[in-house]
Amino acid sequence: MEIIFHARGAVLAEDFRDxxxxxxxxxxxFSIPVDGIKVEIKHEQNPHFGKSSHLVTLTSHGSxxxxxxEGQAFNDLAAxxxxxxxxxxxxxxxxxxxxxxxxxSVKSLKP
Numbered sequence: 001m002e003i004i005f006h007a008r009g010a011v012l013a014e015d016f017r018d019x020x021x022x023x024x025x026x027x028x029x030f031s032i033p034v035d036g037i038k039v040e041i042k043h044e045q046n047p048h049f050g051k052s053s054h055l056v057t058l059t060s061h062g063s064x065x066x067x068x069x070e071g072q073a074f075n076d077l078a079a080x081x082x083x084x085x086x087x088x089x090x091x092x093x094x095x096x097x098x099x100x101x102x103x104x105s106v107k108s109l110k111p
Contacts, residue, residue: 001028002036010043010054016076023084024058030095035062041076054079058087065094 003021005012024037040057052072056079060067067090071082 001025001034004036004038006038006040008040008042009045010041010076012041012076016080019077020080023080027084027088027091030091032091032094032098033062033064034060034067034091035064036060039080041079050074056080056083058083060087067091 001024003024005017005020020039024039027034038057038059038061040059042055042057044053044055046053051074054073054076056071056076058067058069067087069083069086069090071079071084071086073079073082
């Protein structure tokens with residue numbers, strides 16, 4: 001999985017890229033084909049935003065489904081955690097829908 005970082009008005013911490021890469025690689029357990037994820041980080045300079053001054057947007061691209069999630073918090077890592085929880089929920093739902101349950105359909109039960 002290719003991970004692209006794009007920071008707008010933000011200086012990223014040294015370990016942020018490693019943490020993000022590790023967490024996004026763990027999402028491969030759902031076996032949903034995602035070729036790459038774009039991680040966009042934006043810092044709001046307006047002091048009125050306060051606790052939601054950091055915005056992280058995750059967008060998937062490639063052969064799998066289009067997935068997009070956002071997270072806002074007081075720092076980059078907390079905002080990323082919110083966004084990755086939302087992305088994980090979307091991947092989990094897609095994975096559950098793709099499973100073959102093995103139930104007979106209602107149409108096949110009718111004579």
